[in-house]
Amino acid sequence: MSWAMSSLLPIITEILPMILPSTTEVTHADQLKPMLDNEGRSIRDSAIVGKCDKMCASVLRIPPNSWSPIHHNSEQDAIINVVSGTGTLVVKEGFKGELRHHELHPGDFAFVPAWTEHQARNDSDQDLVWVITQSGPRPVGAILTDWGGQEIKTIE
Incomplete structure (x- = not known):
């Protein structure tokens, strides 16, 4: 990079947000949209999805004595x-790893x-709520038949 170009970087980083259109997005709790329902054992709601290409957020709700399916988040x-x-x-570390809780x-x-x-489990008598941030514009992954099992459903 030439000296002239490098001297413009501080100015560009200040001006760019003013030039590019951007909007703050707010999702209120009553606007959450279910994207995955595990027969009532766990419900995953979209919170901030598809707003940028680098991250997204969802809310996982698990009722008492319930669990999420065993799954992975693909490349995210x-x-x-x-x-x-x-x-x-609960996570399975590596291909032949044992389960860690x-x-x-x-x-x-x-x-x-x-x-x-991995799998989320709620063995308590109260609801479990997690906010999950993933490294992509929308959550992806696959639900598995068991630990190390076959993919039975793709999450997109």
């Missing part, structure tokens, strides 16, 4: 933030790498 990494309830994040409480965060098989 995910960050989980526990909003309410106590639950367990991570108990999560309100305020906790967890990072789930791409392609990692």
Whole structure:
């Protein structure tokens, strides 16, 4: 990069947000749209999806004594933030790895790498609510028959 071009970078970064159209998006709780329902055992709602190409957010709600399907998020990494309830994040580390159980409480965060098989479990008597941020414009992945099992449904 030439000296002249590098000297323009600070100016460009200040002007660019003023030139490019952008809009702040707000999704209120009563506007959440279900995108995946596991026969009532877990419900995943779209919160902020398709607004940019680098990330999206959804809300996972799991009633008492219920669980999500065993799944992976394909090529997307995910960050989980526990909003309410106590639950367990079960993960299979690697292809032949054993299952690891991570108990999560309100305020906790967890990072789930791409392609990692995992499941959310709620063995308590209260609802479990997680906000999940994924590294793509909309959540993707696949539901599996079992740990290391076949894909039975694609999440798109």
